[in-house]
Amino acid sequence: MRVALVNLISTPAAVLPRLGLDLSIGLSSEDPVVGRHPSEPYDVYLSVYAPDGAFAGRLELGRIAPHRRELFGVSALVRPFRFDDNHLVVVQRVPASLADRYGAIDTPVDLPAGTDYLMFRAYVQYGYTGGGDAHGGVIYEIPERFNEPVPGKLPPAVLTFTTKIVISVNVDTHVVLLNCSTNPGHRTTADYAFAIYTGVGVPVAAGRCAVPPFGLRVLDLRDVIPDGAVVKARDVHDGLSHFCLYGICEDATVAIIVLNLAPALGGLSVEHTHPTQAYLMAETSEAQQRIKRNAITAWRRVIASVAAQ
Amino acid sequence: MSSMLSVLRRAAPRPVKTALKSLMLGTSWYRGLPPLVGRGTVQDLYYWVSDGVTETNVLLNNFYSVFFPALETATKGSLTVNDPRGRRVAATTVAVGHLECIKLTLSQVLRDSVGPQGGTPQFGSLLISLTIPPAVLDELAGVEGAFYFWHRFYIEYVTARSQPAFVHCVDKALILRHGHHRPLRWYPRPRRRDWAPEMPLNIEEYRRLYVILMNRTSRASTVALVVEDSGGLSREASATIPPNGVHRFELNRSVLKGLSPRALRMRVSGLPTTWARPVLFKEFENGAISVMHC
Numbered sequence A: 001m002r003v004a005l006v007n008l009i010s011t012p013a014a015v016l017p018r019l020g021l022d023l024s025i026g027l028s029s030e031d032p033v034v035g036r037h038p039s040e041p042y043d044v045y046l047s048v049y050a051p052d053g054a055f056a057g058r059l060e061l062g063r064i065a066p067h068r069r070e071l072f073g074v075s076a077l078v079r080p081f082r083f084d085d086n087h088l089v090v091v092q093r094v095p096a097s098l099a100d101r102y103g104a105i106d107t108p109v110d111l112p113a114g115t116d117y118l119m120f121r122a123y124v125q126y127g128y129t130g131g132g133d134a135h136g137g138v139i140y141e142i143p144e145r146f147n148e149p150v151p152g153k154l155p156p157a158v159l160t161f162t163t164k165i166v167i168s169v170n171v172d173t174h175v176v177l178l179n180c181s182t183n184p185g186h187r188t189t190a191d192y193a194f195a196i197y198t199g200v201g202v203p204v205a206a207g208r209c210a211v212p213p214f215g216l217r218v219l220d221l222r223d224v225i226p227d228g229a230v231v232k233a234r235d236v237h238d239g240l241s242h243f244c245l246y247g248i249c250e251d252a253t254v255a256i257i258v259l260n261l262a263p264a265l266g267g268l269s270v271e272h273t274h275p276t277q278a279y280l281m282a283e284t285s286e287a288q289q290r291i292k293r294n295a296i297t298a299w300r301r302v303i304a305s306v307a308a309q
Numbered sequence B: 001m002s003s004m005l006s007v008l009r010r011a012a013p014r015p016v017k018t019a020l021k022s023l024m025l026g027t028s029w030y031r032g033l034p035p036l037v038g039r040g041t042v043q044d045l046y047y048w049v050s051d052g053v054t055e056t057n058v059l060l061n062n063f064y065s066v067f068f069p070a071l072e073t074a075t076k077g078s079l080t081v082n083d084p085r086g087r088r089v090a091a092t093t094v095a096v097g098h099l100e101c102i103k104l105t106l107s108q109v110l111r112d113s114v115g116p117q118g119g120t121p122q123f124g125s126l127l128i129s130l131t132i133p134p135a136v137l138d139e140l141a142g143v144e145g146a147f148y149f150w151h152r153f154y155i156e157y158v159t160a161r162s163q164p165a166f167v168h169c170v171d172k173a174l175i176l177r178h179g180h181h182r183p184l185r186w187y188p189r190p191r192r193r194d195w196a197p198e199m200p201l202n203i204e205e206y207r208r209l210y211v212i213l214m215n216r217t218s219r220a221s222t223v224a225l226v227v228e229d230s231g232g233l234s235r236e237a238s239a240t241i242p243p244n245g246v247h248r249f250e251l252n253r254s255v256l257k258g259l260s261p262r263a264l265r266m267r268v269s270g271l272p273t274t275w276a277r278p279v280l281f282k283e284f285e286n287g288a289i290s291v292m293h294c
Helices: A096-102 A227-233 A285-308 B002-011 B014-026 B106-114 B134-142
Strands: A002-004 A009-015 A021-028 A042-049 A055-064 A069-073 A087-095 A108-110 A122-128 A135-140 A158-167 A172-179 A190-198 A203-211 A215-220 A241-249 A255-262 A267-272 A280-282 B039-043 B045-049 B054-061 B075-082 B088-096 B101-105 B123-130 B147-150 B154-159 B164-168 B174-177 B193-195 B208-214 B221-228 B234-241 B246-251 B265-271 B279-283 B289-293
Touching: A009 A021, A009 A122, A009 A172, A021 A087, A042 A069, A042 A096, A055 A069, A087 A096, A087 A215, A122 A267, A135 A255, A135 B289, A158 A172, A158 A255, A158 A285, A158 B054, A158 B154, A172 A190, A172 A203, A190 A227, A190 A285, A203 A215, A203 A285, A227 A241, A241 A285, A241 B101, A255 B164, A267 B164, A267 B289, A280 A285, B039 B123, B045 B054, B045 B154, B045 B208, B045 B279, B054 B075, B054 B106, B054 B123, B075 B106, B088 B101, B088 B106, B101 B106, B123 B246, B154 B289, B208 B221, B208 B234, B208 B265, B221 B246, B234 B246
Parallel strands: A135 A267, B039 B147, B164 B289
Antiparallel strands: A002 A108, A009 A087, A021 A069, A021 A122, A042 A055, A042 A087, A122 A135, A158 A241, A172 A215, A172 A255, A190 A203, A190 A241, A255 A267, A280 B147, B039 B174, B045 B123, B054 B101, B054 B154, B075 B088, B075 B123, B154 B164, B193 B265, B208 B246, B208 B279, B221 B234, B221 B265, B279 B289
């Protein structure tokens, strides 16, 4: 496996001052699966991108000792950059043994076949800035090659769907779209198109969003979904209106995080979405990819049709 | 064997990779199961709670519509509710139209199935199944080899003040083969895996934290949770979980008294199945909740 060590274990995350949220990231120096890698020190880096996607710098956050967990207050760490707007960071971990053996962390090196850091993920936590004792977190990672063109393969593309769209008097849902890559030369703007449906399968909204490379965009679903649709979908028992989001992007793989914010109730929930191919268990990846690509093509037409209504 | 195949598959050239994937999906010796042949679905087990403080909603989304938006994908969905011992206490079946998402609230499902009398459990496990629509089966006729849909639903938990929190599935429990009525276990026997959650734990942040584990196999399995501080002091608890059962380890300041509360790490041993990592159900002093897998 040929990979730059800085990309071996990495997680992109959104810094979201516009939503009044503080971001913290928790990391471990242990193999979560237990047994593949003995615990060892890990060097931690934080790559910081400006709101327009320009690389702003990389912070060295130090070394996590073996058998430890560390929580890094990312919003505080990036404050010196003075970004008022939402922006992307990528937290990276490099095993000290590999750093010692190979030296440079940005130059691709040949790791032995079977070197497996699968499931090494970062804990991404949000809390309300300056108040509230509740927080919400989710754990995820990206593969060591993400949004990188592979010769002979179609460009990355994504089909999204989620049932986590909830709106009420006290609850707002924000969908965060992250366009990042393990390739520093990534220059693709992700054109994300989406439609919103009610629980009874009726479309109520559609839209598009351009996400710059190494940038992010936040969809505020209260702005997207008409008030009348929210009222009509309201459950009289809990006051919640539920919707489904279906989205496509044919230029790049967009990582998606859903935030259900209820500041008046002091709570928030954070979840990612599964890649849709994970729903399809086919004997060949060709069959899996064909169904996904056909679905993306079909949704392109459906979303255009909803947008035209 | 499975990890060896996984390593080989990752390292292999593309044609070999495809062949190994086919082998992993289709052979009995890989998982000690009959081969996955034909068409079918794979379900996971989810945690539910309905205790008067926290409610659970199952959002039964017709995901077949997502993959085949131009087909008529109306189908039938079913929900089976188990108590913490894994015993079935309720079940319901609903029609799910094309692009529909049916909300099933656990307290209502329990009332409809069990009645309003006392004695109903307050938490447990649940299984969701969506039958493959006929038009989708027709569409798959041209697909060579086995093809299964892994049901990957998100479960919604809601506080009494209507603050929602979501969590997703992580593993596999049952295989439903199209044309067969009897489900098969994905994991016939417990595997006794260990897991080291990456999340740093500061118990002072929580009123209560449940570390929730489920058993997706057909045999009882004993699991243990160790919480250790940076000085090496620890607390340990264990539980035996029946098939389809749930156990909640409750962590709070009192349970972890004597440990340095702000720099804790967890470790789980005896996970019955490969990816059955815990659900962390977080309850805060202000009544808010959040949920995650770790």
